[in-house]
Amino acid sequence: DAKTTQPPSMDCAEGRAANLPCNHSTISGNEYVYWYRQIHSQGPQYIIHGLKNNETNEMASLIITEDRKSSTLILPHATLRDTAVYYCIVRGTGGGNKLTFGTGTQLKVEL
Amino acid sequence: GAVVSQHPSWVICKSGTSVKIECRSLDFQATTMFWYRQFPKQSLMLMATSNEGSKATYEQGVEKDKFLINHASLTLSTLTVTSAHPEDSSFYICSAGLAGGDTQYFGPGTRLTVL
Numbered sequence: 001d002a003k004t005t006q007p008p009s010m011d012c013a014e015g016r017a018a019n020l021p022c023n024h025s026t027i028s029g030n031e032y033v034y035w036y037r038q039i040h041s042q043g044p045q046y047i048i049h050g051l052k053n054n055e056t057n058e059m060a061s062l063i064i065t066e067d068r069k070s071s072t073l074i075l076p077h078a079t080l081r082d083t084a085v086y087y088c089i090v091r092g093t094g095g096g097n098k099l100t101f102g103t104g105t106q107l108k109v110e111l
Numbered sequence: 112g113a114v115v116s117q118h119p120s121w122v123i124c125k126s127g128t129s130v131k132i133e134c135r136s137l138d139f140q141a142t143t144m145f146w147y148r149q150f151p152k153q154s155l156m157l158m159a160t161s162n163e164g165s166k167a168t169y170e171q172g173v174e175k176d177k178f179l180i181n182h183a184s185l186t187l188s189t190l191t192v193t194s195a196h197p198e199d200s201s202f203y204i205c206s207a208g209l210a211g212g213d214t215q216y217f218g219p220g221t222r223l224t225v226l
Contacts, residue, residue, distance in 0.1 A: 043217035
């Protein structure tokens, strides 16, 4: 699976949009971009995933560049409960394909 | 939907004893489950991939005789840490994927402390 690069930490004011970038320049054509987050001492939580089109769900939006070499996770109105480590993971298709976690981005949402 | 549970949520044991951790998919069937380990201030590291009805596939460096994995049904996988030592103290997390699907859903984790 392709590797990803994320900034180690970011801060965001509560109520503002949090934009978390991810670089995955070696992504191949059949690999998806997945985002998970991990709140302290809990298991990771699935947020969203996409292949090449932008995606939106009740939690977030995922913007993937046309060349698919980078993406941005957008939390439209961050709250204190969104403080967590956010992981961007590139993964092939198939339920048996494993997830390889990098170091992620520690997002801190402040008042 | 897609809820994964783990039991126990935390356990303290003496060195040399064995500990079993259960991972259950509550509202879906999971042909594949994964076991991860996370040390403090580190990321998740995959230990093994567990397929229902077959032997688990272990990642390089993970001792299969020490970390016994059983995936006897489509909703239950167990991880047994045999002859646990203090260096096995960690946060153990499982994940499960929907049969035929791609997304993995994670359990809440089990904190193991070996004295």
